Amino acid sequence: MRWLTDPPLDGVSNMARDEALLQLVGQGESPPTLRFYGWTPPTVSLGYFQVFADFERIGPPASELAVVRRQTGGGAILHDIELTYSLVLPHGHPLIGSDGPNGLYNHVHGVVADLLRRHGVPVSRGPVGGGGCSHGGPFFCFERHSCFDLLADGRKLMGSAQRRTAHAVLQHGSLVLGRRFEQQKCAAVRDYTAMDIEGELCGLAERIVFPLPIEMGSFSLAEENLALQLRSKYGDPAWTQRR
């Protein structure tokens, strides 16, 4: 397994880099990868099937932020002070257990929950059922609670979503560290602890891929080139406003 840590990037770059990994891992050109990243400037990401007009209707300040459409479903996310991860695996990878890709949610969220509890965060799981289709329900992902989500004091703290292609699975998700916008109706790690998440990334990576070995790496030239090409897709209003 390879572990990548990107500096905070704009939403177009972030989504292009996740898709580049999904394509190339699926083609066997890239190794299974765990990527940590952040966002600058603050950006709203829309779920794959969400309607752009709903974004325009939410009002400022969120509606005045940068916006990008994800490959994954569910509700919109206001990405600001958070830790984001993507885990990209080919089908049949050992981390995908016998219960299929759905088990990856519990696996990654369980590792993060253990870390947060050690720092005093009162983490719980969301209710059975519920969840996050793009149609109906609150616009923002963090106002929807599913059994896979991590909550603190009844508010969502972490959520993830997947895209499955014929050859690989991309799971990415957000752990909210802090809030600056009134429209972020969620919990944040900094409500409970001043822990340094950057200092925890190595341990998190090791626990997420355990018992497999992990090596820190960087984007390959092929990945960088594909991500560059995909920037034109994610930066195109025709993609962002396709629904």
Next chain:
Amino acid sequence: MSTVPTDRKYSPTHEWFLPAGDLVTIGITKFAADQLTDITFVDLPAVGSSVPAGEAFGEIESVKATSELWSAVGGEVVEVNGVLADDPGLVNTDSFGQGWMLKVRVKDAAPLAGLMDAVAYEAMLAGS
């Protein structure tokens, strides 16, 4: 005893293909639907459009995942299961019947010969 219908062919990506003359009905298997959990939206091509062989023809959203739908055969879409627009959960409850997705008129049915029959598909599931 087989739990998947023996009258059709199966792809490694869990779509099923039921030929009848030059029409092929396409859907996804119960295994695939169970893996997706509750399906909330199915995005299918319009009647009259072309489905390329070996490429994605649509997408499906469940509570927590979006997935591509793949067709082994190419052809013209002659019918789409419009019921799924209002009741996508049919794919969960009756994936081999009322949860069908497309009917495609194929010019070349040869790719079907390369797909799995029910026995081979179940063997693949048993090994997964």
